[in-house]
Amino acid sequence: MQKEGSEFFEHTYANVDLQRMFMEAQDSLSSEIAWEISRRVDWSQWRTLVDLGGARGNTAGILLEAHPHLTATVFDMPPIEPLFHEHMERLGVAGRARYQGGDWFENPLPEGDVLLCGHALHNWTTDQRRTVIAKAYDAVLPGGAFLVHDLMIDAGRERLNPLMLSLAMTLSVGGSGYTAEECTGWLAEAGFEDVEAIPLQDHDGHTVVLGRKPR
Template identity: 45%
Template sequence: MTTTDDRTTAAAVDPGPLIKLTIADCAAKVLHSAVTLGVFGALAEGPADEEQIVAATGLHPRMAADFLDALAGLGLLERTGDRYSNAPLAEAYLVPGTSTYLGGFVELTNETLYGTWGRLTEALTTGAPQHLDPDKGGFVGDKHKDPEKMKRFFAGLDAYSDRMGAELAGRIDWSRHSSFVDLGGARGNLASVLVREHPHLKAGVFDLERTRPLFTEHVGRLGHTDRIEFTGGDFFADDIPRADVIVLGHILHGFDTDRRRELLRRVHAAVNPGGQILVYDRMIDDERSNAERLLSSLHMRLVSPDGSEYRIGDLNDWLAEAGFTAPAAQPLLGTHTLVTATR
């Protein structure tokens, strides 16, 4: 039964934030569709009107005006009179073919997030991971069996690792080191960024053997075949290649605490004395108050049986247990945390 006091309280609280939260996925889907249809690439040559954009992208005239104006309202396009142009954010990161292009990452999230998050309620009541394809399992489904699917998947990851590699290249004093290994480095994109920025480094990538053909193709195309060595293996069964620095990006969040501790011990044995470990993930703040990081943790629980994000303080404890010293944390790209420690 609704009372006068209930109505008075409701009237005093603006429901706007609740409504925006309820339809937040609509804005994301507008972005995803704009990338898929090539809107930002079509505007890379200069402003265009609605009719020109329709012709270039295949937009239906009935949908075009609201769609383009919504993109403008979201800060991705700018409208002057009847002509549209890319806003600075889109021009910087959403024009295909540029070195800073993040459209691949946008497409990757579109492909991987919606199927799993649509089953969140089931996961919350059963505790079971909700795979992208329940019949095939795993975060990437059966993509490893289809080279073209796997290439598209890695292209999305590369869009992000380009920026991550550039950040790591500038954040770490690489002059103190002569070698590094990117653990779970996929087809070597982050490693390629680092050796490009620091030519004196000898680089390695350690990942599953099935990734080798994709690594060979990608690193060969980038011209770094003689700079980066691939080692195929299992983190927990095979020796991790020795190096001055070992990088763990988006690795620890895939395992439970016991496996994280075990892996850090194995990494400690592989880091040369005086070397460093670099760990980056969307780590949870120690007060567990950052909603975006907690949503990332929920995502890992959705797509894996044991994964989740973890607190910075917990990682510091695990690093100390493994034998590392002087852990230090710093924000990275506004979405991640980088923790470094010394052997």
């Protein structure tokens, strides 16, 4: 599998100071969104969460804080693991969170009731996204769900921020933005049912797309 988007992460993760700067920037975007996702989705139906590309665990940590019955596995590249342990201690959820280092193109994904993939599919091409989504389908336990969240382009292509993000991804790593309709279609193609798009309240295009795996 060709992986044009990998070079950015290889460069960023080769240096501990850059790792930390990148993680802090991701957390500044994900915190508010994670709190909203913790309220807008019914987490009582699941017990085990896997956050794919979950970085140092900020989103997973917030979901664990909000829902004490959950346990989480964060799946991301191996160099981030020390920052993950430090961050889970800081959030007070270290006892319910574990890290699994790997590459989602190369390695099997951890199984769970609910898999999540946030702000990550825009780094990749549509074929690469389909590969990740198909692997996520295999890893979701029967009766569970897959949630993708991202800054998604609106159907009328009127919101500026998702279009700017898309341009930045195309120029920097060969990825692109996408619409909620496209994402809904990829999940349905992979086998997920009852796929729905849930716009978040920032009015900027942040959207959750949720699909369910039949029992």
